[in-house]
Amino acid sequence: MPAATVAEYPDAADVLAAAGGDRLAFRRLYQRHVARVHGAIYRLCGYDHARAEDLTQEAFVRAWQKLGSFRGQSAFGTWLYRLAVNVALMDLRARGADPVGFMDEEDLPEPGETPFCAAERDELARAISQLPPRARAVLVLHDVEGWTHEDIGLELGMATGSSKAQLHRARGLLRKLLGAS
Template sequence: MADSAAEARIDQALVARVLLGSDQHAFEQLLRRHQGMVRAQLRRLMRGDDAAADDLAQEAFLLAWRKLDQFRGDARFSTWLYRIAYSCFLQAYRKKSPSSMDGDDEVVEQLAAPVHAIDLQLDIDRAMQRLSSSEQTVLLHCVQLGLSHEEASYVLAMPLGTVKTHATRGKAKLKAWLAPWREAAGEERT
């Protein structure tokens, strides 16, 4: 946790440098520190459309530059940046025509940590697709991106209780649907 606090202090110092003197170098450092995770967030949300995700990331970074004076420090800079990126995603998603969505209401394709068994990965992917889009989105931010429930609530502009509910329900469904894998793993150990 000390590393997280140190990282937050570095971000706050860089933000202060930008705000005090329009220090573009300091802002570039902020982007280098966080661009990988923002791009990963958007690539997952854009279901692997890397080009569109990168375009949204650029849009999010431009918005962050323009609105940096609105960063109050109530949340970590990374959380604030994730929220901007998620808002860019939502705007792009809402602009899509119904035909370009292929009738698929699901927003996120997968969250699971990398695994070696192809069959398990396929089952995880299928299970994730069965979750509601809200459950998928919350699990993306809480599990894959490692945000706390409070941070995910801020990023997604959802009440904290709703985030917790979606996380709990999503995890319970995945656990139930993937139970045969856990049982098989238990049998292999004995």
């Protein structure tokens, strides 16, 4: 990582030390970022605690192994988060996550439409966990993590319109699971 980058990001000194083999520096990075990484993976793997724990550990193992490839072009947390999401998505693919049915684009919801209520969080988590894996991935990446359809399409190997259709389908399935009309 270039020296100019060290001053730009709060993790930079620990990243440099960890890349040199300093396990305590890596532990500090872990402690700073584990909650966000685990949260994203937990949602992507359908609220399965054991699987989320395993995948979070795998993400940090890979981060340790690939730390030398981190170039400092973004914040370490951004790099780590992306690596962790990739771990979860690779797990979905390995489990044979097939796309769910598609809907026409004219049936897509308006931007900003939010079909969920905070008071139903537990029920919503259970419903999301029941979605087909690809539909769940698109829903979580878009509605929870804030990814664009373009980024989702690139990551999941689908067209932007397919990502939008998957999101619409996931929301429709959620409405059914939650008993909404």
